[in-house]
Amino acid sequence: MPTRVFIDGEAGTTGLQIRERLSAREDITLISLDESRRKDTGARREAFDQADFGILCLPDEAARAALSLAGDTRLIDASTAHRVADGWVYGMPELPGQRERIRDAARVANVGCYATGAIALIRPLIEAEVIRPDYAATLTGVSGYTGGGKALIAEYEAGSAPDYFLYATGQTHKHLPEIMAHGGLTRRPLFQPAVGAYAQGMIVQLHLHADLLPGAVRGHARVEAALRAFYAGDPFVTVRTAGERIDPQELNGTNRMALSVQGDGTGRVTAVAVLDNLGKGASGTAVQNLNLMMGVDETEGLT
Numbered sequence: 427m428p429t430r431v432f433i434d435g436e437a438g439t440t441g442l443q444i445r446e447r448l449s450a451r452e453d454i455t456l457i458s459l460d461e462s463r464r465k466d467t468g469a470r471r472e473a474f475d476q477a478d479f480g481i482l483c484l485p486d487e488a489a490r491a492a493l494s495l496a497g498d499t500r501l502i503d504a505s506t507a508h509r510v511a512d513g514w515v516y517g518m519p520e521l522p523g524q525r526e527r528i529r530d531a532a533r534v535a536n537v538g539c540y541a542t543g544a545i546a547l548i549r550p551l552i553e554a555e556v557i558r559p560d561y562a563a564t565l566t567g568v569s570g571y572t573g574g575g576k577a578l579i580a581e582y583e584a585g586s587a588p589d590y591f592l593y594a595t596g597q598t599h600k601h602l603p604e605i606m607a608h609g610g611l612t613r614r615p616l617f618q619p620a621v622g623a624y625a626q627g628m629i630v631q632l633h634l635h636a637d638l639l640p641g642a643v644r645g646h647a648r649v650e651a652a653l654r655a656f657y658a659g660d661p662f663v664t665v666r667t668a669g670e671r672i673d674p675q676e677l678n679g680t681n682r683m684a685l686s687v688q689g690d691g692t693g694r695v696t697a698v699a700v701l702d703n704l705g706k707g708a709s710g711t712a713v714q715n716l717n718l719m720m721g722v723d724e725t726e727g728l729t
């Protein structure tokens with residue numbers, strides 16, 4: 427019998443992408459609510475009740491409220507609401523031991539889009555002791571406008587948004603708590619994100635003065651070696667040679683993430699992650715987590 431999945435918020439940006447990835451699967455039946463009932467509490471409760479898995483693709487407040495409707499149904503939450511909350515397993519399969527935890531979990535909080543790139547770069551460096559937990563990390567990022575959900579998409583479609591803008595300039599970005607908790611940092615990093623006038627795809631950069639790092643071997647090669655060792659054999663994350671141009675849209679539509687280490691070969695290093703904010707950064711990882719929870723191959727239905 428196919429596994430029954432209810433996507434709460436399936437009409438939204440992330441929900442639609444997850445539905446697209448699951449609708450062709452023979453091992454999954456989607457439970458769907460029509461437009462007139464998709465926000466109806468009774469209908470949603472009934473849908474959760476019938477489902478083996480619920481995937482929350484809702485704003486944070488609505489995701490918290492949905493818990494009272496979900497009963498014992500196993501959940502994946504795509505929002506920011508539960509990423510550092512007790513009782514939730516963090517849905518980033520690449521972290522050590524995390525695949526096993528996700529497999530057995532009742533509640534999985536899907537990793538955030540910028541956080542995917544940031545943690546992917548930071549955690550291997552902590553594990554390899556290239557940087558210490560109290561390292562003063564500096565991160566920058568640029569995302570396509572779909573990262574802002576329906577509201578920002580509407581601004582771009584109306585032609586009323588700028589070609590490029592910085593935001594969260596007060597160092598309050600909502601991904602900072604999960605980047606610290608799951609990246610392994612005790613000191614809050616600096617993080618400056620931006621939005622560009624294109625729909626989807628993102629770059630996250632970690633800037634390092636590697637000549638100031640502890641240890642005998644410093645610099646570029648050490649950072650790259652730590653990343654290569656951490657992701658050896660990973661089905662979706664690759665570490666590649668630095669290139670001249672880095673295109674945030676290169677991996678759109680996929681669950682892949684490409685990491686590279688740029689710099690002048692001495693001490694000034696920028697480690698770079700490229701991913702699709704709606705793919706690896708949201709719906710792709712949600713499906714990867716669902717596969718793990720279902721006990722099927724984690725790459726099922728993903729490219």
Ligand SMILES: NC(=O)C1=CN([C@@H]2O[C@H](COP(=O)(O)OP(=O)(O)OC[C@H]3O[C@@H](n4cnc5c(N)ncnc54)[C@H](OP(=O)(O)O)[C@@H]3O)[C@@H](O)[C@H]2O)C=CC1
Pocket residue numbers: 434435436437438439440441464465482483484485486488504505506538539572573574575576577703704707708
């Ligand atoms: N966009 C992205 O790149 C990423 C988004 N996410 C997360 O996914 C979640 C959804 O984001 P996103 O898809 O971008 O947002 P959207 O605004 O595109 O979609 C949210 C959907 O939830 C619906 N909704 C809101 N309140 C309720 C409710 N009470 N009951 C049922 N449905 C409700 C909305 O309905 P209506 O259409 O009527 O407004 C909308 O369809 C967020 O928490 C976001 O942080 C995660 C990773 C990346």
Ligand SMILES: CC(=O)N[C@@H](CCC(=O)OP(=O)(O)O)C(=O)O
Pocket residue numbers: 504505506537538539540569570571572573574575578600601619620621707
């Ligand atoms: C461009 C843009 O606005 N991006 C959003 C992050 C996307 C998102 O909602 O991400 P998570 O659900 O992964 O937290 C932001 O910076 O708040």
